Amino acid sequence: MLPLELMEDHLQLLDQRRLPAEVKYLQIFDHKALVEAVRELAVRGAPALGAAGAFGVWLASREALSLPEDRQRDFLAEALRRIASARPTAVNLSRGVERVAARLRYPLNNEVLEGLRQEGEALVAEDQRAARRMISLGTELIRDGGVYLTHCNTGGLATTGLGTALGVFFEAKRQNKKFRVFVDETRPLLQGSRLTMTELLAEDIPAVLITDSMAAAVMKEKGVDGVFVGADRIAANGDAANKVGTLQLAVTARFFRVPFYVVAPESTLDPALASGKEIKIEERSAREIKYLDGIQLAPETAEVFNPAFDVTPGSLITAVITEHGIFREPYNFGADR
Amino acid sequence: MLPLELMEDHLQLLDQRRLPAEVKYLQIFDHKALVEAVRELAVRGAPALGAAGAFGVWLASREALSLPEDRQRDFLAEALRRIASARPTAVNLSRGVERVAARLRYPLNNEVLEGLRQEGEALVAEDQRAARRMISLGTELIRDGGVYLTHCNTGGLATTGLGTALGVFFEAKRQNKKFRVFVDETRPLLQGSRLTMTELLAEDIPAVLITDSMAAAVMKEKGVDGVFVGADRIAANGDAANKVGTLQLAVTARFFRVPFYVVAPESTLDPALASGKEIKIEERSAREIKYLDGIQLAPETAEVFNPAFDVTPGSLITAVITEHGIFREPYNFGADR
Numbered sequence: 001m002l003p004l005e006l007m008e009d010h011l012q013l014l015d016q017r018r019l020p021a022e023v024k025y026l027q028i029f030d031h032k033a034l035v036e037a038v039r040e041l042a043v044r045g046a047p048a049l050g051a052a053g054a055f056g057v058w059l060a061s062r063e064a065l066s067l068p069e070d071r072q073r074d075f076l077a078e079a080l081r082r083i084a085s086a087r088p089t090a091v092n093l094s095r096g097v098e099r100v101a102a103r104l105r106y107p108l109n110n111e112v113l114e115g116l117r118q119e120g121e122a123l124v125a126e127d128q129r130a131a132r133r134m135i136s137l138g139t140e141l142i143r144d145g146g147v148y149l150t151h152c153n154t155g156g157l158a159t160t161g162l163g164t165a166l167g168v169f170f171e172a173k174r175q176n177k178k179f180r181v182f183v184d185e186t187r188p189l190l191q192g193s194r195l196t197m198t199e200l201l202a203e204d205i206p207a208v209l210i211t212d213s214m215a216a217a218v219m220k221e222k223g224v225d226g227v228f229v230g231a232d233r234i235a236a237n238g239d240a241a242n243k244v245g246t247l248q249l250a251v252t253a254r255f256f257r258v259p260f261y262v263v264a265p266e267s268t269l270d271p272a273l274a275s276g277k278e279i280k281i282e283e284r285s286a287r288e289i290k291y292l293d294g295i296q297l298a299p300e301t302a303e304v305f306n307p308a309f310d311v312t313p314g315s316l317i318t319a320v321i322t323e324h325g326i327f328r329e330p331y332n333f334g335a336d337r
Numbered sequence: 338m339l340p341l342e343l344m345e346d347h348l349q350l351l352d353q354r355r356l357p358a359e360v361k362y363l364q365i366f367d368h369k370a371l372v373e374a375v376r377e378l379a380v381r382g383a384p385a386l387g388a389a390g391a392f393g394v395w396l397a398s399r400e401a402l403s404l405p406e407d408r409q410r411d412f413l414a415e416a417l418r419r420i421a422s423a424r425p426t427a428v429n430l431s432r433g434v435e436r437v438a439a440r441l442r443y444p445l446n447n448e449v450l451e452g453l454r455q456e457g458e459a460l461v462a463e464d465q466r467a468a469r470r471m472i473s474l475g476t477e478l479i480r481d482g483g484v485y486l487t488h489c490n491t492g493g494l495a496t497t498g499l500g501t502a503l504g505v506f507f508e509a510k511r512q513n514k515k516f517r518v519f520v521d522e523t524r525p526l527l528q529g530s531r532l533t534m535t536e537l538l539a540e541d542i543p544a545v546l547i548t549d550s551m552a553a554a555v556m557k558e559k560g561v562d563g564v565f566v567g568a569d570r571i572a573a574n575g576d577a578a579n580k581v582g583t584l585q586l587a588v589t590a591r592f593f594r595v596p597f598y599v600v601a602p603e604s605t606l607d608p609a610l611a612s613g614k615e616i617k618i619e620e621r622s623a624r625e626i627k628y629l630d631g632i633q634l635a636p637e638t639a640e641v642f643n644p645a646f647d648v649t650p651g652s653l654i655t656a657v658i659t660e661h662g663i664f665r666e667p668y669n670f671g672a673d674r
Contacts, residue, residue, distance in 0.1 A: 020636050187548040193635035201636050209626055209641045211524035212550035213582025217647040245550025248589055255588045295630050298530035299357050299538050304546045310554040
């Protein structure tokens with residue numbers, strides 16, 4: 001199951017909101033439908049959002065093709081702004097847009113469009129090459145007989161197919177390592193129970209589902225060897241924004257002396273930010289916590305705080321694993337290249 | 338709304354599984370129905386379970402009244418064993434049974450039954466007196482303008498009407514203190530969103546619902562002044578079993594230097610246990626995590642770990658507040674009486 005695929009005349013997205021109960025694909029023909037799908041998390045995960053941003057430029061340009069040249073520029077400026085800002089925290093989305101937008105030429109024509117498509121496809125190919133290297137490095141950290149823990153979804157569904165943190169488990173399994181993974185269900189949207197459990201079971205990896213609040217009990221009772229998570233944006237000092245709950249998990253891992261690893265491609269690094277304080281955290285609708293599939297879970301008038309992400313200080317991260325190496329404090333990302 | 342009330346010829350329980358959507362009462366006429374209600378969490382919360390255990394002795398004795406004397410003893414021995422062990426972690430349940438069972442006389446008659454009823458009512462009255470003292474002590478720890486955080490439900494619904502940790506907030510509000518409470522939704526059964534939010538809104542206390550994984554982000558961003566929780570069993574060294582997630586919250590509070598308070602009546606102390614290692618932790622059905630009101634949240638074949646409680650070391654607890662005082666490390670409970 002690929003989260004997104006560029007077809008002849010449109011973008012196909014796997015609707016991740018309906019998994020695992022229903023495997024349904026969205027056929028996306030214009031940038032507004034893409035923005036909606038991104039906002040509603042039909043497609044999610046930092047690397048997958050990078051690809052969505054990249055292909056979004058092609059999609060919007062196709063729409064603009066029939067407009068007069070002077071309107072093409074305005075249309076695209078607005079469309080690309082909307083795509084890039086559909087979700088603010090993952091840096092990959094706006095980066096994907098920027099990278100492909102650099103290939104825009106006016107007036108638009110089929111050749112320009114083909115160039116945009118190729119640039120998007122190049123981003124995906126590079127992303128997959130990076131994933132292979134990153135996963136190979138990460139897999140060395142998995143020990144035979146080990147017990148691991150993960151949060152949210154960082155598998156094929158969150159990326160261009162290979163995964164980040166979950167990709168490490170897939171590869172370790174391919175190398176015939178024996179290990180077990182505890183999976184945080186990841187409230188409110190349950191990417192852990194819905195997506196990660198589905199992906200781990202598909203690869204025949206022993207996986208145990210827990211609520212997010214049980215990670216401490218698991219570390220205390222089950223002897224966890226490491227926590228592996230992804231990231232949505234990493235600052236120069238190693239501070240990492242990731243799915244809300246990651247900070248709590250990192251604090252808990254530190255208390256129980258469990259190594260805490262972040263697996264993310266170079267494209268998730270944002271060295272322009274000195275620290276995580278500068279990362280904008282998206283707040284989402286109260287409905288995500290108060291309702292589940294239409295079922296009311298809390299009083300209608302209840303006030304809710306629903307940040308989609310939190311920022312884990314670099315000092316709580318044992319290592320950040322990118323395609324360029326295993327980085328530890330102080331995080332001189334890129335210093336050894 | 339009282340969680341339980343002893344009527345003329347039966348026990349009435351508020352069905353807490355259906356709140357806040359539906360206010361429905363269960364009419365309990367025999368001990369088997371009571372055991373079922375306790376197991377299914379129609380009634381829950383350590384002090385409320387103490388009262389349920391106490392009234393359960395009266396209920397079972399009423400059933401046994403028509404039996405020949407020699408069968409009365411066997412019937413009650415089995416019935417009381419079932420009630421006392423319906424849930425293993427909260428000590429109050431078996432204590433409530435034992436206390437009232439000490440008043441059993443054979444052959445059973447109406448006078449004996451009346452004595453059992455009175456003993457159960459005495460337990461409730463003492464519990465409420467203890468609650469008032471405990472709450473009064475706890476309220477001194479609430480500062481005007483403060484921000485607090487709580488987990489699970491420790492209000493009127495969990496007790497014989499006054500609450501433990503939540504009772505502190507109710508009393509502080511009555512004293513016109515201004516403060517705000519963040520409420521963990523408390524997966525898997527959502528006692529926080531369903532019950533605690535309902536009780537806080539009813540008292541007009543500003544409350545903000547979060548998922549359990551957001552507590553760290555709240556402590557980091559919102560300046561929390563204290564965490565208040567209840568307990569189901571407290572060992573001699575201060576180790577406290579409470580709703581799963583409490584340990585993670587205590588670890589997080591320690592990291593962010595937030596005071597962590599446990600509010601529980603003396604009847605929750607179990608000084609026979611040297612440490613929390615001896616506390617039996619109930620594991621519950623996988624369905625509680627994999628389904629919500631019949632909606633499937635995870636793959637059908639997913640393995641699940643679902644402990645109902647975890648044990649927080651006394652060293653992570655700033656103070657335990659009972660009706661007899663505010664106890665800190667080393668916890669010499671009862672030493673000053």
